[in-house]
Amino acid sequence: MNKWLVSIVAASALTLTACGDSEKEQAKTNEQSATPEQQSPAAEKQGAAQKEIVVYSSRKEHLIKPFFEQFTKETGIPVVYITDGAAPLISRLKAEGERSPADILMTVDAGNLWQATQEGILQPIESDVLESNIPESLQDPGNEWFGLTVRARTIVYSKERVNPENLTTYEALGDEQWKGRLCLRTSKKVYNQSLVAMLVARHGEEKAQEIVEGWVANLATDPFSNDTKVMNAIEAGACDVGIVNTYYFGRLEKENPEIPVALFWPNQDTSGVHVNISGAGITKHSSNVENATKLIEWLSSADAQQMYAGHNMEYPANAEIKPVPEVEAWGSFKADDMNLSKAGELQPQAVKVMDRSGYK
Amino acid sequence: MIGNKLLRSNDASVHRWRQRMGAWLPVILLSAVFAICVMPLVPLLASWGQVEPELWSHLWQTELRQLFSNTIILITLVGTASFLLGVSLAWLVVMYDFPGRSILQWGLMLPLAIPPYILAFVLLGFTDFGGPMQQFLFALGLGIEWLPDMRNPLGVGLVFTLSLYPYVYLLMRSALQRKGRSSYESARTLGYSKAAAFWRLVIPLTRPAWVAGLALVLMETLADFGAVSIFNYNTFTTAVYKSWYGFYSHGTAAQLACLLLLFVSMAVIAEKWGRGKGRYEQSGAALKQYRQRLSGGWGLVAQCGAWLVFALGFILPVIQLVYWVVSSFEQHTEGTIDLLINTVLLAVLAAVITLLVASIMVWAQRHKQTKPRGVMTEVSQLGYAMPGTVLAVGIMMALNGIDSWIADIMDDQSQWLATGLFALLLAYVIRFLRIGYGPLASSMGQIKPSVVETAGILGAGKRERLFRVYIPLLRPGVLTALLLVFVEVMKEMPATLILRTYGWDTLAVRIYELSAEGQWELTSLPAIMLVAVGIIPVILLIKKSEL
Numbered sequence: 040m041n042k043w044l045v046s047i048v049a050a051s052a053l054t055l056t057a058c059g060d061s062e063k064e065q066a067k068t069n070e071q072s073a074t075p076e077q078q079s080p081a082a083e084k085q086g087a088a089q090k091e092i093v094v095y096s097s098r099k100e101h102l103i104k105p106f107f108e109q110f111t112k113e114t115g116i117p118v119v120y121i122t123d124g125a126a127p128l129i130s131r132l133k134a135e136g137e138r139s140p141a142d143i144l145m146t147v148d149a150g151n152l153w154q155a156t157q158e159g160i161l162q163p164i165e166s167d168v169l170e171s172n173i174p175e176s177l178q179d180p181g182n183e184w185f186g187l188t189v190r191a192r193t194i195v196y197s198k199e200r201v202n203p204e205n206l207t208t209y210e211a212l213g214d215e216q217w218k219g220r221l222c223l224r225t226s227k228k229v230y231n232q233s234l235v236a237m238l239v240a241r242h243g244e245e246k247a248q249e250i251v252e253g254w255v256a257n258l259a260t261d262p263f264s265n266d267t268k269v270m271n272a273i274e275a276g277a278c279d280v281g282i283v284n285t286y287y288f289g290r291l292e293k294e295n296p297e298i299p300v301a302l303f304w305p306n307q308d309t310s311g312v313h314v315n316i317s318g319a320g321i322t323k324h325s326s327n328v329e330n331a332t333k334l335i336e337w338l339s340s341a342d343a344q345q346m347y348a349g350h351n352m353e354y355p356a357n358a359e360i361k362p363v364p365e366v367e368a369w370g371s372f373k374a375d376d377m378n379l380s381k382a383g384e385l386q387p388q389a390v391k392v393m394d395r396s397g398y399k
Numbered sequence: 400m401i402g403n404k405l406l407r408s409n410d411a412s413v414h415r416w417r418q419r420m421g422a423w424l425p426v427i428l429l430s431a432v433f434a435i436c437v438m439p440l441v442p443l444l445a446s447w448g449q450v451e452p453e454l455w456s457h458l459w460q461t462e463l464r465q466l467f468s469n470t471i472i473l474i475t476l477v478g479t480a481s482f483l484l485g486v487s488l489a490w491l492v493v494m495y496d497f498p499g500r501s502i503l504q505w506g507l508m509l510p511l512a513i514p515p516y517i518l519a520f521v522l523l524g525f526t527d528f529g530g531p532m533q534q535f536l537f538a539l540g541l542g543i544e545w546l547p548d549m550r551n552p553l554g555v556g557l558v559f560t561l562s563l564y565p566y567v568y569l570l571m572r573s574a575l576q577r578k579g580r581s582s583y584e585s586a587r588t589l590g591y592s593k594a595a596a597f598w599r600l601v602i603p604l605t606r607p608a609w610v611a612g613l614a615l616v617l618m619e620t621l622a623d624f625g626a627v628s629i630f631n632y633n634t635f636t637t638a639v640y641k642s643w644y645g646f647y648s649h650g651t652a653a654q655l656a657c658l659l660l661l662f663v664s665m666a667v668i669a670e671k672w673g674r675g676k677g678r679y680e681q682s683g684a685a686l687k688q689y690r691q692r693l694s695g696g697w698g699l700v701a702q703c704g705a706w707l708v709f710a711l712g713f714i715l716p717v718i719q720l721v722y723w724v725v726s727s728f729e730q731h732t733e734g735t736i737d738l739l740i741n742t743v744l745l746a747v748l749a750a751v752i753t754l755l756v757a758s759i760m761v762w763a764q765r766h767k768q769t770k771p772r773g774v775m776t777e778v779s780q781l782g783y784a785m786p787g788t789v790l791a792v793g794i795m796m797a798l799n800g801i802d803s804w805i806a807d808i809m810d811d812q813s814q815w816l817a818t819g820l821f822a823l824l825l826a827y828v829i830r831f832l833r834i835g836y837g838p839l840a841s842s843m844g845q846i847k848p849s850v851v852e853t854a855g856i857l858g859a860g861k862r863e864r865l866f867r868v869y870i871p872l873l874r875p876g877v878l879t880a881l882l883l884v885f886v887e888v889m890k891e892m893p894a895t896l897i898l899r900t901y902g903w904d905t906l907a908v909r910i911y912e913l914s915a916e917g918q919w920e921l922t923s924l925p926a927i928m929l930v931a932v933g934i935i936p937v938i939l940l941i942k943k944s945e946l
Contacts, residue, residue: 099912122904122912126640127897130649130792134799138806225631227641261550264631265917268527275528275543387646394461399631 090327092334094120095128096145098317102351103145110337116330125151125229132160132322142325143334147317148229150236152184153383161320166332172339172357176376177316186316187338188347189354191285191374192234193312194303195270200279208306209238209313212280213253221257222269222278226393230266230284233382234313236389240381241310244388251396262399267291273300284315289352289365304372311375315382316356425763429775432756436779436829439793442800443660446653454642454651462633469552470634470662474617476556477563481616484560484708485567486602486609491701493575494583496690503705504572505941510712511565512933514890516625517910517926518562521716522549523629524723524919531719555632559620561712566619567612569940574608575601610673611837617666618833621659622786624893629914635659636786649792656789663784667777717930723923730921735909739928742905745820745895746888749827750835753884754877756828757835761843780836782829787893791826795897798822823898830894831887835880842876882936889933 096103100122107118123131125146132139132155144155155161161183169178169185177186194206205216212221224231238247259278263269266287272278291298304312319338321331338347344355349363361367492504510518526532526549536545549557579601586596602609624636635655642652693702760776782790798821846869854864892907899908906925913922 121900123896123899127788131795131897134795136799136803138802227628227631227637260548262631263917264629265915267917271527271529275533277528277543387648390641390646391457391461394457399633 089115089117090330091117091119092142092327092330093140094118094143094145094334095132095141095322096120096122096143097125097128097151098122098145098147105350106338106343106347107334109343110334114333114337116333118334125154129155129158129160133158137324139322139324141322142327142331143319144322145317145319147315148233148382149186149316149318149379150229150233150383150386152179152316152318152320153380153386155320156181156183156380157383160323162323162325162328164321164332164335166336168336169339172336172344172359174356174358174376176378177318177356179320179380180378184318184320185335185339186318186356186379187335187344188317188351189314189356189374190316191304191312191314191354191372192230192282193285193372194305195273195281195283195288195300196303197273197276197279198299198301200276203301203303206280206303206305208309209234209282210242210250210253212282213250213257217257217280219257219259220279221254222259222272222281223254223262223398224266224269224281224283225262225264226390226398228265229386230315231282232386232389232393233315233379234282235393236382236385237310237313237375237377239385239388239392240377244392247389248392248396251392251398255396255398270298270300274298285354285366285369286352293352293365302369304370306375307373310377311373314354314374314379316379317353318356425759425766426772428759429763429772432759433775433779435825436782436832438797439782439785439790439829441793442796443653443656443789443793446650447657449650450654451648451651454646454648458638458651462638466633466635466638469632470621472552473556473559473632473634474620476552477559477620478613478617480556480560481564481567482609482613484564485612486571487701488564488705488708489568489571489575490579490597491693491705493572493580494691495693495698495701497693497698497702499702499706500690503709505938506709506713507568507705508565508937508941509709509934510562511569511886512930512937513562513713513716514625514892514907514929514933515559515562515619515623516629516892516914517720517930518558518712518716519555519626519629520914520919520922520926521719522554522558525719527919531722550630550632552632555627555630558626558630559616559623561708562626563616563619564708564712566615567609570608570612571605574605579605606673607841610670611841614666614670615834615837618663618784621663621666622784624786624788625911625914635662636788639786639789653789653792656786659786659789660781660784663781666784667781671777717927720923720927720930723920724927727920727923735906735924735928738904738906738909738925739932741903742889742907742929743932745823745827745903745905746885748820749824749831749888750881750884752824753828753831753835754839754880757832757839757880758877760832760836761839764840765843776836780833783831783833785830787826787830787891787895788897790830791822791894791897794822794826794829798825820900820903823895823900823903826894826898827884827888827891830891831884834883834887838876838879838883839873840876842873842879846872879940882940885936886933889929 094103094107100120103120103122107120111117125148128144128146129151132141132144135141144161146152146155156179163182164185165182173185173187177189178184194209194212196203196206226232226235235247235251238250241247242250260272263272266281266283267290269281269283270288270291273281285302288300288302291300306312319335321328321335325331337343339357341357341360344357344360345363348355348360349366352363352366354362354366488507492500492507524530526547528543528546533543533546536542548554582604583596583601586600587593591600621634622636623634624640627634628637628640635658639652639655639659642648642655760779763772764776785793850872851864851868854868859867889905890907892911895905895907896911899905906929909925910922910929913925
């Protein structure tokens with residue numbers, strides 16, 4: 040009995056380690072097929088110019104891959120990446136500590152970036168290029184992250200059943216006139232948590248809770264799991280107004296240019312439209328700071344900005360650069376210029392406010 | 400290889416050493432398995448060292464009670480419905496003959512290939528505003544007030560039931576074929592009424608089977624994150640995530656995870672208790688008996704019901720997925736085939752390793768039944784109840800701890816364990832050990848000790864007993880275990896998200912990324928691939944269980 044087991048275990052352990060190794064090798068080469076020249080382990084010795092950059096990204100693959108390829112073409116610096124949710128990546132970086140292979144963390148939502156700074160996994164970036172390209176409100180006060188694209192979280196309404204003159208602010212969506220007419224995405228989504236965090240920053244916790252309670256009282260149906268569904272519900276007539284990120288509207292509009300739903304820019308006489316970012320920072324234990332800085336600077340530059348944002352129908356973070364035409368067609372607006380790190384700092388409070396308001 | 404040489408050596412001292420090792424090896428190996436399996440629990444339990452009272456009081460005031468009630472409602476609904484569906488459908492196809500029975504008896508297992516999170520987005524996508532159902536209603540001239548809102552406990556329960564009842568059905572069907580039928584018929588000849596024969600004899604006799612099936616169903620339900628988050632239905636898993644993302648409190652997340660584990664431990668204890676002290680011994684092979692023809696009004700209802708379950712659980716979701724794939728064909732990004740290859744490779748590797756570990760456990764139990772061994776075996780299987788994310792983070796923390804310890808000693812800063820496939824495979828093995836162990840243990844349980852003793856008396860040596868008694872009799876269990884683990888690993892999502900490494904994205908990962916954004920149509924391609932590959936082992940399972 041045990042003879043058989045021992046030999047099986049021994050044999051399988053051997054094959055397994057063999058498999059594991061060869062597969063790892065294979066995975067590595069697969070990964071680098073995105074880069075023109077093959078890296079050899081000796082490449083590290085060829086000086087920093089060739090040293091590959093390792094990116095942990097929660098921004099989706101199809102939104103980053105073409106730009107990394109372009110960057111490699113221009114500079115000869117290879118880039119490899121993995122994509123995952125922000126929280127798992129942050130936990131992973133924290134757990135890997137100084138042994139982490141990562142050089143750059145890229146993620147969406149200021150709350151996530153703020154969280155990364157709190158966990159102590161980023162380092163300050165010293166770059167005049169970034170300082171001049173990216174506005175103050177879209178970067179970390181300690182320069183540990185910089186926004187690269189901007190999305191507005193704004194009001195959408197039914198063109199058939201709503202007169203936009205009746206719309207004013209986020210806060211006013213709690214008014215009597217919207218009773219049974221409002222649709223929202225779940226409070227679990229970080230975009231809503233950041234929005235409410237900014238309300239807390241502006242009005243304080245108590246007032247913010249009153250506003251959110253007003254929203255909940257006006258809900259036409261349970262919160263949806265994503266923005267697209269909110270707009271589908273408005274289109275179907277289940278509700279008349281909602282709050283969504285601009286690029287989700289852009290996707291729907293692309294599919295159906297005749298969609299009877301439109302964007303509204305709220306709070307133009309007060310705080311401005313709530314914006315959020317996707318951004319990047321350099322990891323604390325990066326062994327490749329020089330190249331990593333180059334990549335982030337390149338993404339903030341005039342060459343890359345329009346398409347890097349436009350690919351996902353977002354706004355460039357670089358104020359000098361125009362958005363792509365279909366985004367520009369939505370008109371211009373005044374954005375909230377409170378520093379976005381607040382969105383992260385106040386996020387736990389925002390979640391508690393939403394919990395207490397019964398916003399699921 | 401060296402091992403083989405050692406084993407062939409006839410040196411007397413080696414022989415003695417082997418005898419001593421033979422006594423100790425099972426315990427040593429079992430302890431190693433136990434240690435590895437409880438390793439992820441250590442960081443989780445250690446989290447109780449830092450409780451955030453303010454956050455707990457917030458949870459208590461807001462959603463903690465709701466989490467308890469939601470969880471209890473869900474497992475009650477899913478448990479009851481899966482039991483009724485699984486048992487009645489198994490009874491129907493084993494006892495009765497009716498047109499289409501041969502299709503249904505394997506068709507009813509197919510929903511096993513569709514994970515709850517796929518069924519969830521298909522159901523919601525179908526009944527969504529702007530979805531196919533609304534268009535259908537519109538064509539009939541009915542407004543959106545006729546559209547059912549599925550986002551309630553019943554909708555969630557329906558998804559879990561349709562996706563998980565096959566566990567009960569599968570185990571129940573083979574149990575009925577083995578002993579249910581013959582005992583039922585004996586009872587009937589002895590004058591029992593149909594109902595009495597069924598409830599007082601068949602159900603208690605097949606208890607190990609349906610209790611085990613039910614335990615699987617409930618654990619899957621408790622550990623699920625994908626489906627409940629698509630429905631926005633708050634359970635402990637969503638609360639764990641929320642503490643993580645929303646409150647930035649890993650400690651509280653780990654503590655909530657421990658509460659969830661408490662729930663599951665109860666399920667495990669209930670299963671132990673539910674099985675009773677029965678030693679399940681096969682009462683001979685199942686006979687090819689003749690089946691009763693199904694007739695009358697109830698017969699028709701039963702038939703239609705079975706077809707309805709098959710349609711809702713499998714046919715319609717697949718049609719919907721195929722429709723979405725076709726309608727959005729030009730939008731799909733390439734690379735889905737690579738994901739498929741990764742998924743299959745990982746699943747095969749994990750299934751083989753899991754089976755090896757499970758056979759160590761079975762062997763140690765068989766070798767000597769002692770209380771500590773029983774406890775270790777039971778506790779080692781708890782990983783199945785841990786939500787994938789929590790397990791993965793536990794593994795990551797633990798492995799990183801070991802890594803940094805190695806780094807200190809060896810003065811080597813490279814990562815040995817925490818990155819790479821090792822961590823992911825470890826997560827799969829810990830998570831699905833229970834599924835691999837179950838079929839193996841039950842087929843071991845069906846080898847009567849007397850059979851082995853007889854072989855011994857007849858002069859069969861150890862080796863001969865292994866190859867001529869154990870292996871042939873264990874083969875069905877081994878195959879079932881392999882296939883079940885394979886399917887489960889393919890479907891696994893949360894742990895894969897955290898622990899995957901360069902170039903090892905899987906179909907489940909892609910499905911998560913797309914469905915989180917509500918892009919049902921784009922999600923359909925990886926989903927249909929997952930279902931297509933998941934069906935192969937399910938069909939093999941079915942073929943295997945044909946008698």
